[in-house]
């Protein structure tokens with residue numbers, strides 16, 4: 001009778017919670033994502049190969065997705081976040097579109113390209129962080145020489161899990177410039193002095209580009225005088241000048257300087273994090289994996305994985321750009337962290 005009862009309740013669209021309880025209510029999070037490192041020198045030749053053989057008329061975007069071995073389908077880099085490396089050649093354009101997923105670009109190499117975001121041309125330089133928040137039109141164009149490569153970060157794994165993903169083509173290949181180039185960065189980057197005639201507070205930062213020159217100035221101003229974080233070094237958050245919060249409601253972006261010989265404490269947090277090595281080399285132990293990174297590499301730290309960063313150089317800084325889903329997790333009341 002009991003087995004028949006189990007079969008009967010299955011036919012009625014039900015299941016016995018007592019048989020699933022341990023899977024649904026874990027003692028602590030167990031990410032399907034694994035700690036993983038993508039080495040830039042291994043990826044770059046293939047990016048240039050596909051730049052040769054695949055036109056941007058054939059590809060909406062020419063990007064190698066960084067697919068976590070634990071998250072092959074649908075592909076994602078951590079459970080909530082995505083990373084990819086994009087390449088665009090001189091003379092090319094990537095057509096205008098928009099999506100409800102939030103996105104940014106962190107520029108790796110090249111010169112002379114720009115992205116147009118809601119009618120504003122935003123020029124790219126290595127080390128710049130460019131935002132295209134959710135539902136902002138964006139297209140890319142390259143008027144320089146040599147290939148331009150950047151890291152794309154998006155929250156679409158989270159947005160799609162929430163079944164809130166929308167996508168739309170602009171209809172024309174590129175947008176026209178409707179405001180002076182780089183105006184948002186010039187108006188807002190000095191966050192303590194914001195335009196009083198244009199109060200548009202919103203959940204997304206209005207800054208199109210957080211240029212590397214300003215990031216370098218911030219580190220120079222701090223010099224050797226800051227204590228920094230025991231786990232993350234001298235770590236700075238890119239902020240929304242309207243409210244001092246994260247740059248987007250779902251994605252927080254940071255840049256960290258690990259001094260020569262830095263050895264962080266072991267830490268874990270519910271948000272997952274993707275790192276990009278701006279300069280230097282070192283290693284991060286993430287749970288039982290040792291990820292030995294060098295300049296321009298990308299690595300993933302799943303949520304609730306223990307991590308410890310080490311700058312293995314005794315003379316050179318290491319600089320790590322990172323992004324997390326911390327704003328979303330915090331807004332949902334699910335943020336936790338633990339230092340070993």
Ligand SMILES: [Fe+2]
Pocket residue numbers: 097098099103138
């Ligand atoms: Fe896009």
